[in-house]
Amino acid sequence: MADIPTHLKYASSHEWVSVEGDTATVGISDHAQEELTELVFIELPDLGRELTAGDPCAVVESVKTASDIYAPLTGKIIDTNDALDTEPGTVNDDPYGDGWFFKIRLTKPEELDDLLSPDDYAEQVNI
């Protein structure tokens, strides 16, 4: 059964968000990594890129398919998890820890209210 930590917020497109000050760390949920199966390649956004909530900004590839990852919030990319470049499987092993994708400096922190609570996300993925 997929793990949904209660201290995080979630996008309906299966990204998780952890906020500290004006910075959000983003990754994909345990449910998402399970559905995607073993990841073999991850393309992260360029540093400094300005994103609007909902923009496709990363690509994850399993053996079988390529899938888009969306920016859950509006802001600027200030850090990316470059370790995923050589070890994409980290996302499968530790989706909420070492498997994080990128950090955004938020320009519209009020958008946090639009994200799903752990309970709402659990309901969406039918757990």
Add this chain to the structure above:
Amino acid sequence: MKETQLKRTSLFDTHNKLDARMVEFGGWEMPVLYSGIAQEHNAVRQAAGLFDISHMGELLFDGPDALKFLNKILTNDLAKLEPGQGQYTLICQDNGGVIDDLYAYQLSDTRYLLIVNASRLEIDWMWIKAQRNSRHKSLQLEMSDRSGDLAAMALQGPKAAEIIAGVFPSAVELRKNQIAELEFGGATAWVSRTGYTGEDGFELVVPNESAAALWDQLMSLGQALGLLPAGLGARDTLRTEAAYSLYGHELTSDTTPIEAALGWAVALDKPDFTGREMLAAQKQDGVSRRCIAFKMTGKSAPPREQYKIFSADGTDREIGEVTSGTQSPSLGCGIGLGYVESAHAKSGTGIEIEIRNRRFPAQVVKRPIFQKSS
């Protein structure tokens, strides 16, 4: 929208018990993976894997003219077989376009078995009946589609022979492409030394009622040797590494076996057969595009179907398209099959694959793309 009911194989409950992830394939609900695609793939390369291939079609032909009829509709020369042998072959239209690729086996003097793709079974059967009724009406043979009654599985990998010996001791004597009519649970079982993975292995056809028992027996025999149930995901990565064509990807009614680099399965030296004129002309005059196998040579995302292929000779031209692509679990790099202009089809030629608007270097390679060093 019309709801289409997916067909289920007689191993459906077995897959559920194994907690398989199921997907639609060719109108069937099939397991795409059990434990994980790469893990199942590696099991087949290093030990063994067991696949449900019951979705494939089985067509039987029996009679004094069965050989004559089949040799008119198939591209390879069935007359070269002896009872107990099989060969890879194709069904083509008059214009050389491929209707299906398949295995044809001679079971006895007058009996032949064709094993065809699930997604093409209905079309194949209609085509074969139409050919019989229009062009070969006077020939003496019976034809039957046995697909509904029969289940099939593929046991593949270096440990396959050791495992199958526990159920069918005589099967280990089979050589590549040979088939035997054996017995399992009181019913006929066809066992052939064939497969779609590039490994040694067997394909087994049994009545639906016997399938689950045979599966369980093979699994328990193989467990200690590293046998894993394997799904369509691993089947696809294995066949892509082996550079085997898949209908709907490398083969369509718009491609010919010559373009698909399958000329070795077209017997132009046998008497007339459907598609011969076009295929002979293509073999003599050459074709404008050819199916290639390729490997990514730098770091990149895996190539995927429909990605564009560009020349790497400085002319910067679009020269073709990827038809199958994946990350190779054995090689750890992107690999694929595709069509390019013939001038770029020679192995060793550099090409570029366009992935999300950027180009990445690749190289045309010999088939198979991956071969274990022995």
